[in-house]
Amino acid sequence: MNQETLPDCKLLDLLEASPAGLTEYELLLRLNRWQGRDERLPDDTLELFRSHFLLFHTLYRLRDQLHAEGRASLQISPLCIRLLPYQAGQGGLSEPEPLRDYYLDLDHLRDTGAEDVEQMLGAFWVRLQGGEDRQQALATLELDAQAGELDLTIIRQRYRQLVSLHHPDRGGCTQRLQRINSAMETLQRYYR
Numbered sequence: 001m002n003q004e005t006l007p008d009c010k011l012l013d014l015l016e017a018s019p020a021g022l023t024e025y026e027l028l029l030r031l032n033r034w035q036g037r038d039e040r041l042p043d044d045t046l047e048l049f050r051s052h053f054l055l056f057h058t059l060y061r062l063r064d065q066l067h068a069e070g071r072a073s074l075q076i077s078p079l080c081i082r083l084l085p086y087q088a089g090q091g092g093l094s095e096p097e098p099l100r101d102y103y104l105d106l107d108h109l110r111d112t113g114a115e116d117v118e119q120m121l122g123a124f125w126v127r128l129q130g131g132e133d134r135q136q137a138l139a140t141l142e143l144d145a146q147a148g149e150l151d152l153t154i155i156r157q158r159y160r161q162l163v164s165l166h167h168p169d170r171g172g173c174t175q176r177l178q179r180i181n182s183a184m185e186t187l188q189r190y191y192r
Contacts, residue, residue: 015027
């Protein structure tokens, strides 16, 4: 899908034929099949990003068009893209839609390179795995992830030391103890 836009009419046909909706993956595969391409999605992350971007660009344009014509509403999510009955007044007092604005600006497509895509993917996986939370929790327990292998035994030992040191019954700060407890809860998810 290396053209600037996808065919709105074909996209609408595919969505009308699937009243329960389609995932982004299913929709991309069907569009590839319709265009006579390999049914597999690209392995190259930049090419996959471009396919994703063009699809969502076209979906947001189609959604705006369908709404303006009073024909239908379009639910847009990677897990479910589907047509819904039009509801008058919907979108009258609309809130800002940063995703819509992002996908409708083709400069984002043109200006995004392979390195940018890799950075976005890396940031996504860090957020998904809670890497930032993990680092913060280690810092709260005054542990260094780079200083050798950490295991739950070492983390628990340090946790007990800090609880003993900062417990309010021993003159410690309640807020500090709460941060220590929260950090331990976070770390237990990673070091089981």
